[in-house]
Amino acid sequence: MLSEKKLELIERIGVFHEMRGVQPLMGRIMGLLLVLEEAEATFEEIVDYLNVSKSAVSNALNVLQLKGHVAYKTKPGDRKRFFHLTLENWQGDMEKKLCDISEMSSFMQEVLEARGETKPEFNHNIKDICKFMDFLKTRIPSLFNEFRKSQG
Amino acid sequence: MLSEKKLELIERIGVFHEMRGVQPLMGRIMGLLLVLEEAEATFEEIVDYLNVSKSAVSNALNVLQLKGHVAYKTKPGDRKRFFHLTLENWQGDMEKKLCDISEMSSFMQEVLEARGETKPEFNHNIKDICKFMDFLKTRIPSLFNEFRKSQG
DNA sequence: CAGTTAGTTCTCCAAATAAAGAACAAACTT
DNA sequence: AAGTTTGTTCTTTATTTGGAGAACTAACTG
Missing domain, CATH: 1.10.287 (Helix Hairpins)
Known part of the structure; x- marks a missing residue:
């Protein structure tokens, strides 16, 4: 579980993006990927951390990837995708x-x-x-x- | 009546603002005040040009004024308000x-x-x-x- | 091949938005 | 005083949005 502080920061980052016309969950995901120690998360982790449905995460991630804000990498022997911000x-x-x-x-x-x-x-x-x-x-x-x- | 060209431009400016989280009518009003030859319009003119209800215009104008994007001036002997962009x-x-x-x-x-x-x-x-x-x-x-x- | 994992897609629903319309109010006009 | 002009406010309604949940699929796993 994430600390109260991080959860609250994620929400504020989410609202910040909402004010600029970004879908709520997209903003939350960007916040999550910023505060997570590993700076990345699997699909399932995003679902669990943010307590939202798979469908919502699927849609949000696809848009974020289309917009070039998020990408994913894979790890050998692991079918999971590790989503991360494209801060580079x-x-x-x-x-x-x-x-x-x-x-x-x-x-x-x-x-x-x-x-x-x-x-x-x-x-x-x-x-x-x-x-x-x-x-x-x-x-x-x-x-x-x-x-x-x-x-x- | 406004030319087809100006009407279309107003709509595009409206959509431009919508994409940035601005209410549709607010964007249209800003577009209207840009393309109008006089660069200003009365409440009633806005209603007529944009073909929307008085209540919608009233709300939109109040928000636009709060945000500092629009102001109005009055003219001696005329009770109407002349709304204009605050481009200054x-x-x-x-x-x-x-x-x-x-x-x-x-x-x-x-x-x-x-x-x-x-x-x-x-x-x-x-x-x-x-x-x-x-x-x-x-x-x-x-x-x-x-x-x-x-x-x- | 039966079961899992990782995600997608589809249908549905609740809440938020945006605007319509009518009633209202304040200021002016005659 | 009665009516008009210039808006405002309140209630209702249509549309959009954002997300839930279930069914589905593709790829792997044993």
Whole structure:
């Protein structure tokens, strides 16, 4: 059994993800795989730790794998899958999240094209937002470079 | 009536927001206020343009105002409220979104405190993620400065 | 081949969401 | 005072969602 503290942390991580439109169980599983000492769990362990049905876990794991947040490895002589977070590529994920902010940029472009010149000040704000999003996108790689440098 | 193009754009912007956990109508209203030539709309106009009930609009507008995405102004001799996006502070909003990415950092800190040393490599990844998030937070202001400079 | 293990798929159900509609209220108008 | 405008609030309803549980399957095990 997991400590009260870890269980509570898993729930909070779950809620955190829920607030961002992630299915509840998916958030819990990510929390579980973070706090588990082994950093991995079998299908059955996930069912037992989180006290949910196999079907729910099956679905959640498939989505998590499709999204690239979770993967599994196997061990010789063991048919079980050992699911784990794909933290190795956290920089890629982070970059994706940063770019996602800028995803609004293409909508804003379309908005600008659809708008007339009645409200130049408003249009100007939208243009600025676009510019910043594009600027941000160009700066992301150097942001990571700077970080790596600062880490030695 | 709005052009087919604008209606379709509003819907896509709505879906974009839905995917991020925003209530459907809230996303549509934000889309509407973006594409409307006047960049503002009365309560009744929102009801008519989007073809939804007054109660739905009332609730959505209240939430949007609470979240600071929408505000209204009035005009002398007119009791109507003219709702509009609060784009003026888009830099503040953008900063909040960037910081939100880093919000995971505090959870990661807790995870680290709850974890033992069994998986040093995994722990190391988490530490790196924390470090980058913290680094990102410190860099946000200069990011905006750089942008302003690049804009002259 | 009978039984287990590890997971999937399908059907069903409870709860949460989102919005409709009607009644209501406050402020203004005539 | 009676009616209108501009919303709000309350109750109800349709839809979506998330997960339970059972039946199923594929792979292995003895």
